[in-house]
Amino acid sequence: MTHSQPVLSLTVHDIAFGGKGVARHDGKVLFVPFTIPGETVTARVVRQKKNFGEAELVGVAEESPDRVAPACPYFGSCGGCSYQHIAYPRQLAIKAAQVEQTLRRVGKLAHVPMRPIIPAPHPLGYRNRIRVHVANGVTGFFAHGGHHLVDVEQCALAAPVVNKALRDLRHAGVGEGDYSLRAKGGGPYFEQTNPEVTRELLALVEATARRGQALLADAYCGAGLFAKKLAAHFETVIGIEENVSAIEKAQRATAPHEHYLQGDVGAHLGEVLAAHDAARTTVLLDPPATGLDARVTDLLLANLPAEILYVSCNPGTLARDLAALSRSYDLAAVTPLDMFPQTAEIEVLAHLTLRDARSEKLSS
Numbered sequence: 207m208t209h210s211q212p213v214l215s216l217t218v219h220d221i222a223f224g225g226k227g228v229a230r231h232d233g234k235v236l237f238v239p240f241t242i243p244g245e246t247v248t249a250r251v252v253r254q255k256k257n258f259g260e261a262e263l264v265g266v267a268e269e270s271p272d273r274v275a276p277a278c279p280y281f282g283s284c285g286g287c288s289y290q291h292i293a294y295p296r297q298l299a300i301k302a303a304q305v306e307q308t309l310r311r312v313g314k315l316a317h318v319p320m321r322p323i324i325p326a327p328h329p330l331g332y333r334n335r336i337r338v339h340v341a342n343g344v345t346g347f348f349a350h351g352g353h354h355l356v357d358v359e360q361c362a363l364a365a366p367v368v369n370k371a372l373r374d375l376r377h378a379g380v381g382e383g384d385y386s387l388r389a390k391g392g393g394p395y396f397e398q399t400n401p402e403v404t405r406e407l408l409a410l411v412e413a414t415a416r417r418g419q420a421l422l423a424d425a426y427c428g429a430g431l432f433a434k435k436l437a438a439h440f441e442t443v444i445g446i447e448e449n450v451s452a453i454e455k456a457q458r459a460t461a462p463h464e465h466y467l468q469g470d471v472g473a474h475l476g477e478v479l480a481a482h483d484a485a486r487t488t489v490l491l492d493p494p495a496t497g498l499d500a501r502v503t504d505l506l507l508a509n510l511p512a513e514i515l516y517v518s519c520n521p522g523t524l525a526r527d528l529a530a531l532s533r534s535y536d537l538a539a540v541t542p543l544d545m546f547p548q549t550a551e552i553e554v555l556a557h558l559t560l561r562d563a564r565s566e567k568l569s570s
């Protein structure tokens with residue numbers, strides 16, 4: 207179903223998660239990549255599903271004023287980026303609107319206290335690591351919408367030192383496989399990929415966390431990024447993380463009041479919260495994209511720590527989890543951060559405070 211399909215004229219009215227433009231034809235939603243809301247484009251349907259279709263962009267008849275020339279010659283064929291055709295301020299506006307809409311629609315949150323999105327100081331050349339694949343004589347990334355590799359000499363998102371590692375890899379004539387190319391060291395555990403926006407996130411978390419609290423429980427703590435940054439503000443800090451190497455790294459240089467537990471957050475968080483005064487406890491959550499297990503949400507609602515800082519890389523699962531937590535918590539602020547410019551990925555910090563039971567009684 208490609209060239210046999212007619213070329214349609216479509217008006218793009220939104221951008222969906224994942225970065226594709228949303229248009230309508232014959233009452234059905236069509237997703238068209240590399241478009242911008244407000245544009246009129248020509249496109250051809252390449253996949254039909256029951257409730258929607260996928261189309262490929264043929265041409266742009268009426269361009270958005272925010273359309274720009276992509277920085278990278280592989281844009282459109284390489285699957286790594288979705289937004290290089292969009293001026294950076296518009297990318298930021300699209301991401302901020304998606305967060306707010308998702309929290310309203312999926313999270314059913316009537317009031318979403320959005321704060322301005324924090325931009326990346328450098329929207330290109332920011333990644334401190336990339337994962338490239340070598341197969342059939344090709345070194346590069348998976349193609350947009352496909353499983354074959356696109357041969358990539360340089361990645362516009364990678365820091366110069368990472369691109370040097372890519373050049374070295376290409377010249378070394380290595381065997382087939384996956385290669386993680388890093389700016390420095392690192393280990394077999396999660397690390398943030400954009401150091402500049404990570405600094406912004408750390409500063410925001412530090413400025414947001416309540417002072418005078420006894421406990422910081424850093425759930426999904428990795429190698430202790432947040433726990434270590436915030437340790438000076440708490441009497442006790444406890445990090446929980448399942449990755450053994452990350453926990454070993456976190457434990458390498460600790461203050462006396464800083465502790466790390468290796469294992470599942472669902473298995474450890476309950477005993478940590480039960481052993482401390484909930485009114486003086488702050489919980490920081492930074493789960494993987496799947497968000498919180500129902501068990502973790504239940505533990506939070508059973509123990510009611512005074513404050514929750516939720517760092518999310520997936521607005522959809524964040525919305526689901528905030529909907530559950532909104533039974534006992536008020537959403538104080540939602541701040542998107544552009545950790546991954548040129549891509550459709552969005553990072554968010556949500557600040558929740560325990561709803562005051564007395565004020566609820568007074569108002570009822």
Ligand SMILES: C[S@@+](CC[C@H](N)C(=O)[O-])C[C@H]1O[C@@H](n2cnc3c(N)ncnc32)[C@H](O)[C@@H]1O
Pocket residue numbers: 395396397398426427428429430431432446447448449452469470471472492493494
């Ligand atoms: C998004 S990363 C955040 C890591 C850390 N906060 C940081 O910024 O470097 C999520 C972390 O959760 C860990 N993780 C995933 N599921 C977990 C679970 N059920 N229990 C404990 N840790 C888990 C992963 O190993 C990963 O280190």
